[in-house]
Amino acid sequence: MVKRKSKSEFINWFGPLLDALRELGFSGKPKEVSDKIAENLNLKEEFLDQTLKSGTNKFHNQVAWARQYLTWEGLLDSSVRGTWKLTEKGKNTYLNDEQSREIFLKWVAINQKARINKSKSEVIEEQEENDPDSVEIKAENSLLEILQSLSPSGFENVCKELLREHDFENVEVVGRSHDGGIDGYGVLEVNPFVSFKVIFQCKRYKCSVSRSQVGDFRNAMIGRAEKGIILTTGTFTREAEKEASRDGAPQIELVDGQKLVKMFEKVQLGVKERKVFDVDMAYFQKFKD
Structure with a gap:
């Protein structure tokens, strides 16, 4: 920082x-x-x-x-x-x-x-x-702060549940072997005729994931799956984003902290929805003049 x-x-x-x-x-x-x-x-x-x-x-x-x-x-x-x-x-x-x-x-x-x-x-x-x-x-403890406080294996397993809630099937965590940076795998069915094997990596970070880390993950992915996902509680550097979508190489999906929170909220995993109203100050300001 x-x-x-x-x-x-x-x-x-x-x-x-x-x-x-x-x-x-x-x-x-x-x-x-x-x-x-x-x-x-x-x-x-x-x-x-x-x-x-x-x-x-x-x-x-x-x-x-x-x-x-x-x-x-x-x-x-x-x-x-x-x-x-x-x-x-x-x-x-x-x-x-x-x-x-x-x-x-x-x-x-x-x-x-x-x-x-x-x-x-x-x-x-x-x-x-x-x-x-x-x-x-x-909130006193935001969702990101809570995710960052989990153990490495705990974060991997909560990501496994998150992917399951987002329609991935046969999702498993590799465990402590960390095979080439791969933390888990699953299957995403696009339609009854097409499905993809996906591997994922979980980074419980407060900092940024670098270009080299994205490249290393891709190297571990080649020949094992059609798609790769990196989920982090942190961010990705601009060079990491470019590397993930580099032409001629398998594409890597990047999920940063903000997107991760939205994914939890969308399926209400570990969060409870509440409806609140904020005063629109711009609306009332015009009646003060």
């Missing part, structure tokens, strides 16, 4: 995020948008691979907060889940540094008033260390 140099770095991505969405046709998936910003600004790999204390990718988290502020400002549509979409106002808005900072200060003040026991600096620090969806209601 790299120590942050200054606070509120996510302000830097307000304008570039709007620009990226315009290039993507006014909407895009979160990862697409982050990658487009990184491409447009020619950001260095070492910066893009930085993580927070939680193991979350720092850059993607900052872009998610930039999106949250722009949503509050009415520049992005908050109703489209899983997709970031510009509003008509957002399509025609171009932000410089000063304008971005004005939006930031406006909504920090509003957030501070809504959270009586939080100072302005505490609100900012909370945002820098957590993703937007977790700030309002944050």
